[in-house]
Each structure stands twice: as structure tokens, then as C-alpha cells.
Amino acid sequence: MSSQASSSRAQPRTYNALRPLNISHGVLPLSHSTGSTSFSLGHSQSSLASVQGPIEVRIRDELTDQATLQCTAIPLRGQQGVAANSFAVGTLQKALSSVVLLHRYPRSLIQVTVQTTDEAKASTPLGWDRAQSSAGRKSIRPRRPHPDASWTMAERATSVNAAGLALIQAGISCSATICAVSVAVVPRKVARLTRKGKGRATAASGAMDEDGSDSEDGNEAAQIILVDPDTFEEEQAASVHLFAFAMAGQVVSCDDGQLKGEPEARLILVESEGGKVDSRLVSSAAATSKRGALQPLIISRIASSPSLQYLEAIRRARSAAVGKIHPAIRQSFDEQLLGSGKQGDADGDVVM
Numbered sequence: 574m575s576s577q578a579s580s581s582r583a584q585p586r587t588y589n590a591l592r593p594l595n596i597s598h599g600v601l602p603l604s605h606s607t608g609s610t611s612f613s614l615g616h617s618q619s620s621l622a623s624v625q626g627p628i629e630v631r632i633r634d635e636l637t638d639q640a641t642l643q644c645t646a647i648p649l650r651g652q653q654g655v656a657a658n659s660f661a662v663g664t665l666q667k668a669l670s671s672v673v674l675l676h677r678y679p680r681s682l683i684q685v686t687v688q689t690t691d692e693a694k695a696s697t698p699l700g701w702d703r704a705q706s707s708a709g710r711k712s713i714r715p716r717r718p719h720p721d722a723s724w725t726m727a728e729r730a731t732s733v734n735a736a737g738l739a740l741i742q743a744g745i746s747c748s749a750t751i752c753a754v755s756v757a758v759v760p761r762k763v764a765r766l767t768r769k770g771k772g773r774a775t776a777a778s779g780a781m782d783e784d785g786s787d788s789e790d791g792n793e794a795a796q797i798i799l800v801d802p803d804t805f806e807e808e809q810a811a812s813v814h815l816f817a818f819a820m821a822g823q824v825v826s827c828d829d830g831q832l833k834g835e836p837e838a839r840l841i842l843v844e845s846e847g848g849k850v851d852s853r854l855v856s857s858a859a860a861t862s863k864r865g866a867l868q869p870l871i872i873s874r875i876a877s878s879p880s881l882q883y884l885e886a887i888r889r890a891r892s893a894a895v896g897k898i899h900p901a902i903r904q905s906f907d908e909q910l911l912g913s914g915k916q917g918d919a920d921g922d923v924v925m
Contacts, residue, residue, distance in 0.1 A: 585769045589889055591754075591801045591897050592618070596905040598742045608743025611690065612735035614801060618727050619691040622735035624743040626683035640678035642670060646732065647688040648724075656723050660732070661687075664844060668733050668753070668817050671841040674746040683745060687732040692725075692804075725804060726755035726813045729844070733817055738902065742909075749819035749839070750902055752894035756886045757802035757810040764797035767806055798886050800893050810847060814883075816890040817842035820899050836899055838891050 586592070592615035601609040606623035613619035627640055634641045646661035647653060669685060724732075730753040737751030799806055807813050820836040 585767060586801075588764065588768050588797060589800050589893065590768075591893055592803075594898065594901045595619075596738065596901060598738070598905060598909050606739075606743070608739050608741075608745075610735050610738040610742050612731050612738065613691070614727060614731055615803075617691055618731055618803075619689075620687055620728070620731040620735040621690045622685065622687045622732070622739035624683065624685055624736075624739045624745065626743070626745070627678040627681035628684070630680065630682035634682065635680050638679055639675035640673075640681045640683050642666065642673060642675060643682060643684045644669065644736070645684070645686045647686065649689040649692045660724050660729060664729055664815070664842065665733060665736055668751055668842045669736060669740065672737065672747045672749045672751055672819050673740060674748060677746050683740075685736050685740065687736050689724075689728055689732065692728060723846070725807050726757070726815045726844070726846075727802065727804070727807070729753070729815050730755040730801075733815075733842075734898070738905075741906070749821035750899065751817055751841075752820055752838075752898040752902070753815060753817040753842070754890040754893045754898065755801055756814045756816065756890050757799045757806050758796050758812045758814075758882060758886065759799055759802070759806055759810045761795045761797055763806060763809045764799060767803070768797075768799060796882070798882070798889055800889050812845060812847035814846075814886055814890070815842065815844040816840060816887060816894075818891060818894045820894065835895055838895055840887070840891075 595611075595613040597611040597613075599609060600611045600621060601623055607625055609621065609623040611619060611621045630641050634643075644661040644665045645653075646657040646665060648657050665685070665687065673683070675683075733751060733753040737747075737753075740747055741750065796811060802810065802813065817840075818838040819841045820838055822837045
């Protein structure tokens, strides 16, 4: 069962826009998996996740007080290498362990397998001079793929999202729904070629436009923060980041006499490449990400340009998770329940 979150786009996206979301549940038959989900960004970046469990576990892997969570990642091409194994036992295991209620399934095994089913290829936009693209800067991603090349942040985001949804579809009890978002910090000239509309520019001095507009000040040192970068944007990025949020419950606020609520977003996973990340930023952002407010005290304590840029990237990612990905997930499960006559898996509990 498929849920199309938005229509295909013919024009470039804005800086904060995601590619069209497509979520499909029950992709694999029950004879092959307890639950399965496909998560796609656009028509060229998708991942499939399947879950087996709770099932019998080997004695050597048995835990008396909780289930054993086993994650496997399969690349689109070639055999499993260092990059796939690193993603499975590191990124994926950490994200899923944060929300799965493993204590409800002692002495059992929950197997999660993710596979990239489609990967976007880097296409050079019109007007781009490839000869000068990396002048004075070493690209953080090799142009030619190799067996141990690290997964792109977009590939990791779709895989984490697919795995989290497959667990819910399989009826595994979870404390929250995972929403992962990738972000890239690119030179302004790259953003102007691949995106359109307003965005927040970050100059070399760390100053940012208050109105969030891409001002025409001619400062080529300025950088733009892009949400859900494609392969070309990741290739040209100064740094790329992956943020995963655990969405649970509702945070209610009163605005103009009206009650408004949004999911509580807790930052559970951070990965970055190409830029130095202060550990204090991660803990500070995690403490304040629940309500989406980045305290001025944090910014005043860590006032360097990369720190401000990093905090802004977290804010952009959280906004995309709360405003786009989480509603699409809820819609996909609503459609699944309606399509199955509300006879879906009800054994597991999940806070959405």
C-alpha cells in the first residue's frame, strides 16, 4: 500500500524542501518477513526494509532481559563491505535501539534488514563549470564509486526511515516514530543552480540574514544550508549531516487563544562529514530539540561560525521532520488501516 506525500516537481526545490515522499507498507509477503516498508525520496532514492521477529535466538546471542536487535545493510550494487556493515552496526543499530522497547521481548531475536533499491546519480546542472567546482577545496565524496565508499546521507536517511516504519508495520512495540533528515552546507553558487526561492545564507564571518533570504551581496564565501540534498549537492558540499528525531506525543502551545500541538521531537542520532562538530552542540541541541527552540544561551556560549551554522542545520532538519515526514508517515498508516478494513497489526504499541 502506497502513500504519495506530494506530487512530482518539474521546477527546482526551495532550500528547505524535500523531494516527493513515497511510503509503501507490506511490500514483501508475510512468508518472507513479519513486516516490510519502502521509503522513497523522489524517483531516484529509495530503500526497502524488512523485519523478522520476534524469533528464536541462538544461545550465544541470547539476552535474558531484552531482545537481541540485529541489523543488516545491503548496498544497491556489489557485496556488503565496510561501509554497509559500519552503517548497519553503527548508525542503524543506534537509531533503532533508541525507540524499540526491547525489554518486552526477552530471550528473542529481532532482525532488521535494509537494502538500497534505487540510488540517485549525480547530474551536473546547466551552467556548472566542473573544472572549477573543486578549486581550492577537496570534495568530501569521491566522484567514482568504489566498494567501500561511504553511503550518502540521503541513502542513510531513507534507510533509517524505512527500518523504523518496518518495525511498526511488523507490530514491534516502539516508544516513538523515527524521522531522519539529511542536510548539506553548500557554496551559494551551487544552491543557486540546483534550488530556488528563499533560504538563509551563512557568510564566512558567521552572520546570517535575519529574514532568511538569499541576499545578493556578491559574497561568494557565503554558504547555504540545503535540506534533503541530492547526490550532486552532496558532492559539492562543504559538510553533510544526518539528523534523526524520535517523534512521540504532542507538545501543546497556546497562540492567539488557540491550542496548537505538534509532535515532540527528540534528537537521537547525529552524523556529520566534512565539518568539525563540537560535542557540546549535540548535547545542547538534543536537550532543546523537543520543543524546537534553540536557547540563546547555547548560541552565546558557543559563538563560532560553524557552531551557529550547525545549530541552524538542526533547526532546518527538525522542521522538515515535524512538518513533512511525520505527517506523511501518519497518512501512510491511516491509508493502510483503511485499506485493510482496520484489521492491521495491532499487537505492537507505538507512540506517533
